[in-house]
Amino acid sequence: MSCAHWLATFAIDAPRIVFGHGALDELGDSVRGLGCTRVALFTDASVAKLELVVRARKSLEGAGVDAAVYDAVHVEPTDASFLDAARFATEGRFDGYVSVGGGSVIDTCKAAALFATYPAPFLDYVNAPVGEGRAPPGALPPHVACPTTCGTGSETTGIAVCDILALKAKTGIASARLRPSLALVDPTSTYTLPPEVVAASGFDVLCHALESFTAKPFNRRERTPVRPMSQGANPWSDMGSTKALSLVGQHLIRAVNDPSDHEARDALAWAATLAGIAFGNAGVHVPHAMAYAVAGLVKTFRMNGYPQDEPLIPHGISVVASAPSAFAFTASGCPERHLAAAVMIGGDDARSASPKDAGDALCRALGALMREARVPPHLGAIGYTMSDVTALTKGTIVQKRLLSNAPRDVGEEDLANIFARAMS
Numbered sequence: 001m002s003c004a005h006w007l008a009t010f011a012i013d014a015p016r017i018v019f020g021h022g023a024l025d026e027l028g029d030s031v032r033g034l035g036c037t038r039v040a041l042f043t044d045a046s047v048a049k050l051e052l053v054v055r056a057r058k059s060l061e062g063a064g065v066d067a068a069v070y071d072a073v074h075v076e077p078t079d080a081s082f083l084d085a086a087r088f089a090t091e092g093r094f095d096g097y098v099s100v101g102g103g104s105v106i107d108t109c110k111a112a113a114l115f116a117t118y119p120a121p122f123l124d125y126v127n128a129p130v131g132e133g134r135a136p137p138g139a140l141p142p143h144v145a146c147p148t149t150c151g152t153g154s155e156t157t158g159i160a161v162c163d164i165l166a167l168k169a170k171t172g173i174a175s176a177r178l179r180p181s182l183a184l185v186d187p188t189s190t191y192t193l194p195p196e197v198v199a200a201s202g203f204d205v206l207c208h209a210l211e212s213f214t215a216k217p218f219n220r221r222e223r224t225p226v227r228p229m230s231q232g233a234n235p236w237s238d239m240g241s242t243k244a245l246s247l248v249g250q251h252l253i254r255a256v257n258d259p260s261d262h263e264a265r266d267a268l269a270w271a272a273t274l275a276g277i278a279f280g281n282a283g284v285h286v287p288h289a290m291a292y293a294v295a296g297l298v299k300t301f302r303m304n305g306y307p308q309d310e311p312l313i314p315h316g317i318s319v320v321a322s323a324p325s326a327f328a329f330t331a332s333g334c335p336e337r338h339l340a341a342a343v344m345i346g347g348d349d350a351r352s353a354s355p356k357d358a359g360d361a362l363c364r365a366l367g368a369l370m371r372e373a374r375v376p377p378h379l380g381a382i383g384y385t386m387s388d389v390t391a392l393t394k395g396t397i398v399q400k401r402l403l404s405n406a407p408r409d410v411g412e413e414d415l416a417n418i419f420a421r422a423m424s
Contacts (some may be wrong), residue, residue, distance in 0.1 A: 010218045010234035011227060014277045015145075015156055016182045019270065023186040024146055027056050027098065028063030030182055034142035036096030038066045040089055042109040044073040046307070047101045047148055052189055056100045056146065068092055073101065073108045075307055076295060076315065077162040079122055082111040089116035097143040099180075102201070103152025103315065106145045107160040110178040113140045114160075127401050130164060130171045136178070145180035148189040150255070150268035151201025151316055153208055153276020155183035158229060161315075163296050169395040170292030176229055179280070187262075187269035195256045196305030197314075199373040202252045202268055204316035206345065206369070207323055208275040209244040212237050212282035214330060214337050215405045222404070230283020230405055233337075240278030242344065247271035249345035253372045286326040286410060289402035290419070291318040293395025299383040313382055320370065321379050324363040325422035329414060331359030333407025338362045345369060379422045389419045 018026060031039060039060070043053055048071035060067045070088045074081035089097070089112040099109035114125060117140055123131035145155035154160075158179035161172040190198070218232035233241075247267045254264035295318040298311045306314055313321075331338040335355035339362070342350035347365025350358075367377065376382045384392070393415045397403070403410050410418075 008219060010231055010236065011281070012236045013176060013179070013281055015180050017156070017185060017273060018182070019185045019273060021186065021188050023184040024052065024055055024189060025059050027144060027146060027184060028059035028061070028065055030184065031060060031065050031096055031098060031142070031144055032063040034096060034144070034181060036065060036142055038094050039096040039098050040092055040094045040112070041067045041069045041098045041100065042073055042085065042105050042112065043069065043071050043100045044075060044105055045071055047105065050192065052148055053100055056098065060098070067098065068094070073105045075104050076312055077104050077108050079162055079164050082108060082162050083115070083122060085109075085112040086115035089113060090119070094141065096141050098146065099143065100146045100148060102147065102149035103154040106147065106152070106154040106180070107162070109143060109145070110160040110180075111162070111173060113143055114173065114178060117141065125173045126164070127171055127174055129398055129400060130167065136175050140177055142181040144182045144184060146184045146186065146189070147272070149193060149197060149201045150187070150190045150265060150272045151204040153205070153272050153279065155180055155185065156273065156276035157280035167296070167395075169296035169398070171399070174229055174401065183273070185269060185273050187266040190265045190269055191259065191262060194305035195259070196303055198265070198268070199256045199375050200303070200314040200316035201272070202248060202255065202316065202373070203320040203370075203375065205244060205268065205272045205275045206248045206252070207287050207316070207319045208279040208284060209241040209248065209271070210323070210327070210341050211284035211287060212275070212279040213241040213245065213341055214327070214334055214407055215282045215285055216407050230401065231281065232405060233282050237278040237282035240274040241282070244271040244275035244278065245341055245344040247274075252369065256373050283402070283405040285402055285406040286330055286418070287319050287323040289399035290322045290326060290392070290396050290415070291315065292399055293392045294318040294321065294379065294382075294384070296395055297388065297391055301382045317375060317382065320366070321376055321382055322419065322422035324366045325418045327362045327366070328359035328421070329410070329418050330407050331362065378424050379419070380424050384423060386420060386423055389416050392419045
């Protein structure tokens with residue numbers, strides 16, 4: 001079969017997932033079942049203080065698994081923090097990996113396992129054109145991911161994102177071999193999250209689902225010798241993204257406003273899982289591409305619920321702050337899907353909107369959710385001005401893997417206009 005034929009087909013990829021209350025307590029038996037006897041347990045300083053890590057270590061100990069804890073994960077990782085974690089992994093000679101934390105922890109664990117197993121200069125594995133985009137030469141040791149936030153979906157994907165400090169921009173490493181062997185998704189792990197973290201991670205879920213649902217269809221992708229991991233919108237990803245959109249529309253504000261509303265937080269955890277599987281197969285596009293520059297060029301912004309020792313824009317905020325403007329641009333590429341998404345997240349006026357008004361309808365629906373969740377509503381609210389448009393655009397145009405997934409072509413001038421509109 002020639003490589004052209006895959007354009008008429010789509011692939012279904014996902015890790016094994018255990019979902020539900022008490023899933024974290026299955027960690028030890030799960031790790032032992034994967035043949036591991038000595039693992040690196042990655043977490044961050046905040047999560048390390050919680051009962052969650054105690055539960056994880058107790059489960060591992062009960063199964064006879066030796067665990068060494070690395071709790072120095074940097075929230076919103078950098079190339080330097082990835083390499084620090086990789087040194088720990090290399091020196092420890094582990095036969096498996098466990099991550100207990102949010103997307104930063106899970107991504108750091110993926111990168112540490114990669115560089116400890118197949119050492120190489122850092123940029124060798126980083127996505128082109130920033131890096132060489134080399135594929136890992138072989139399989140990685142088992143990795144069991146235990147998410148503690150309801151948003152990133154990193155436990156279901158083969159993507160690890162970081163800031164390249166010298167470039168002041170985010171990029172990542174993408175390979176199916178980075179996908180965790182098993183995800184243990186325990187919604188009770190999210191019950192102690194501050195409302196700001198629930199809001200930020202919830203909007204990450206929302207954008208994962210929106211972008212995968214509105215991505216360029218799989219059968220319109222450019223032919224390549226190998227099927228890309230982000231293959232475009234397809235029937236499999238549509239199932240996860242549409243259900244996730246509905247769940248977020250119904251439960252996000254409840255989960256932010258009332259920590260005791262466990263039904264809402266459970267629903268967000270399930271939405272994050274579904275959206276993670278969806279974008280892990282379809283890919284994301286313009287809002288996430290822009291977010292890499294937004295987060296990388298942060299000035300002074302700090303957000304409650306997150307570490308305060310340095311400026312930091314949480315990933316979900318860096319994505320959603322410019323998402324309304326981005327979707328206003330992409331709407332003409334598939335207006336029916338933009339309208340359907342607006343309805344799913346609560347934009348009832350979109351039911352009667354015409355295709356030419358799809359972008360505005362989705363903007364209104366997104367804006368309403370952002371106001372109710374009390375997150376920064378635009379880029380100006382997180383410290384950017386019109387004088388930053390050029391730098392933000394340059395940091396985005398290099399995200400070729402993401403931009404090529406958009407439902408319509410997007411160039412440098414388009415990005416500058418999207419950023420300008422997103423300032424207020």
